[in-house]
Amino acid sequence: MFTTRPELVGSYGMVGSTHWLASAVGMRILEQGGNAFDAAVAAGFTLQVVEPHLNGPGGDAPIIGYRADDGHTFVLCGQGPAPATATIDAYTGLGLTEIPGTGHLAAVVPGAVGAWLDLLARYGTLPLADVLSPAIGYAEDGYPLVPATARTIGTVRELFTEHWPTSAEVYLPHGDLPVAGARFRNPQLATTYRRLLTEAQSAGSDRVTQIEAAHRAFYTGFVAEAMDEFLRTPVRDSSGRDHTGLLTGDDLARWHPTEEPTVAVEFAGAQIHKTAAWGQGPVLLQQLQMLDALNVADAEPGSVELVHTTVEVAKLAFADREAWYGDGDVPLADLLDPRYAAERAALVGPTAADGLRPGSPGGRTPRLASVFGDLVDGVWPGRYQGAAGVVGGGEPTRGPFGPEAMRTETTGETRGDTCHVDVVDRWGNRVSATPSGGWLQSSPVVPGLGFGLPTRAQMFWLEPGLSASLVPGRRPRTTLSPALALRADGSGFAFGTPGGDQQDQWTIPFLLHHLLWGADLQAAIDAPGWHSTHVPSSFHPRVSEHLGVEAESRLGSAVLNGLRARGHQVRDAGPWSLGRVSAAGVRPDGLLHAGANPRGMQGYAAGR
Known part of the structure; x- marks a missing residue:
């Protein structure tokens, strides 16, 4: 290709x-x-x-690393x-x-x-x-x-x-x-x-x-x-x-960075490593487990069914993020239990689901911030807003609520948000x-x-008792989400993307194309992207777009119209706008490889 x-x-x-x-x-x-x-x-x-x-x-900088000589991840x-x-x-x-x-x-x-x-x-x-x-x-x-x-x-x-x-x-x-x-x-x-x-x-x-x-x-x-x-x-x-x-x-003066273990799950023959739930990284792991339970490997790349399924899975995972993630007592083992993933995956239906539907890991009762409305039959209504936004508020990332002056008619691009870097050396050490x-x-x-x-x-929420409520000395639940994919033979790669709440959505098609369908790193990065904007924003003013989906036009009009027929409110984001993924790692044959995103026209990979 x-x-x-x-x-x-x-x-x-x-x-x-x-x-x-x-x-x-x-x-x-x-x-x-x-x-x-x-x-x-x-x-x-x-x-x-x-x-x-x-x-x-x-600023802030979560970092994930792999030391090759002893397999230490951190x-x-x-x-x-x-x-x-x-x-x-x-x-x-x-x-x-x-x-x-x-x-x-x-x-x-x-x-x-x-x-x-x-x-x-x-x-x-x-x-x-x-x-x-x-x-x-x-x-x-x-x-x-x-x-x-x-x-x-x-x-x-x-x-x-x-x-x-x-x-x-x-x-x-x-x-x-x-x-x-x-x-x-x-x-x-x-x-x-x-x-x-x-x-x-x-x-x-x-x-x-x-x-x-x-x-x-x-x-x-x-x-x-x-x-x-x-x-x-x-x-x-x-x-x-x-x-x-x-x-x-x-x-x-009191602060010093801490070293912590990664959190990982198996997917497509690799261990995918993320930070713990003080960051949003585990939502990627939850999505992968649900997709595995739904036999995503059998899906047709770029199809209506695939995009619909991944969007619905993202909505479930991010609802769990809202209910459970934060710098405190998070039931992460239960959230990453394959049985819980299968239970959640069973909620994915043929049409776009409304509201926010967090689960009950380990039998716990979920709770969301009051701005999301009152619970009705296990669903919170959500907090939605159209394209008009609050100037100067929140992370300067793309999305439906950025000020119109900072968007372009064809791509909806705003002024960016975050950086990313991946490195692999000749000894096999990796950093994301x-x-x-x-x-x-x-x-x-x-x-x-x-x-x-x-x-x-x-x-932070200014509402007590939530997983991400403000508490002095606590870390805010960040969207920053570096990652590693590692195989038992020592191969694997560092990867990630900017994108605020979209970070752990934009890496889904990349991982599927590379790990399941055999695309090389650059081809997987170049593949058409999409994401849900129904997912609540983590940034002031913390709104989202009702049933919203942004999708690159390279998916084709039949796919975009097929998603609309299933109830998604689809915005055509233009051909090259969604995702800023880069990756660098070790192939199974021992050679090093890397790729970087062409969208935005400034990301690049270098190597020899």
Whole structure:
């Protein structure tokens, strides 16, 4: 079949990411003799510079890794928790019923820098200077600004000039909008990185000692001090009012990334690994188990029946996410029990199901937030909204509720949302990471640092007793969802995509095409995509589209019309718009392979 580019195959190393510069930097590190963990760190810091509308040093970064010499899989959690004073009463006392999607009140501990440093210290081999230097170079000397970044800055120009002057200083140089494709610099960020490196090197010559010193400089030193001071300054947020923040220097000083085991299920001869249910990753595992129970291997690729079935399965899995997932006591073993999957799969009928239908894992009684309505015959009505949305609210991802000014008529594309990077080295080590948050359009630049803070607290509910209710010190239930697919013979691949709530829907057709139907990585990435927009959004204002489905037109009009006949409200998303998947791994014959997404025209894979 025709593919947009070749699947890369080689024996030395492979990197796939959402930006060609990050992929090139990762490959440079492999060429220097670094391993996959070194390369992922260098690519991750580079993404903070070249995709500032998608992530930043003040963001989040869950990372999944595989160490080849002993088969060790792990999660490094770069998702920071809520501040110690972030109680439900603290927000409701301000007259809020939801945490704003932008500004200081949505800030949690920024975990990305800590997670990248921890990955380098635990599993890398190179000194900090080697992996941080490319990012410093791009911040200092400049890089070509991708069109999506330029468009994003345009949408918040008035916000910057009227309310966020520190952001205007960085992103509106001389008061002008930056031009897509032109060289863009962030000298403040370059200075921050250089100072981190200087303080690291002043701590001594030992590699790990230097990395630990960089962590201290960020979380207790000059970076933390600047954050703490700025958070006491009121700034405008999506509530339409000015607020100070709840995050403090003490919150930053207490936090350190944690290493945790992955969660995995068997599918199509591979173990699929995800984070635990403080992230949404297990919804992919639930979907795969339900599809397995429904004999998805026998389905016709790209058929009405296949798309309908996967959409209905997604609705069931994401309803479980709403009822059960969070940073607390989650019945994950019951949720991933094959018998539970079979029970849930039996609910899939021939037409589009309405409402939200969470299950009862282990006999427990589900509960959803009150905004989803009252339970009637085991179904919650849901919370729906059409295309009109709230400007400046939530994660800047695609979907039915983004502001129309940020969409195109043919694809519905909005300004993006998140980054992703996958790496495999010649020894077989693998890394999958999905950095996000600290978006330039969601939080004002901290004076002198060149980047903003995370806004992930918006994913908490200000309603007590829910699985994802706000509790001080808890991690918000993130949508960030890196992944590994590993076989018993040591083959397998790292994979993932940006996309907010769509991340664990867009990877479904990719996995089916590759693992079940034999497509190579690039062909599986290129295959037509789709997703449900009936699934509740995790981001302010937390609405969804009633029975909505977005599907690429390459599925064909017969398939789109067939879905409409089954009750789905289908939006034609154009031929190339859904998904940002990349992947890199080891084939069963021992050769390395990789692929990257052509949609968005900036993702690339590199390797040899």
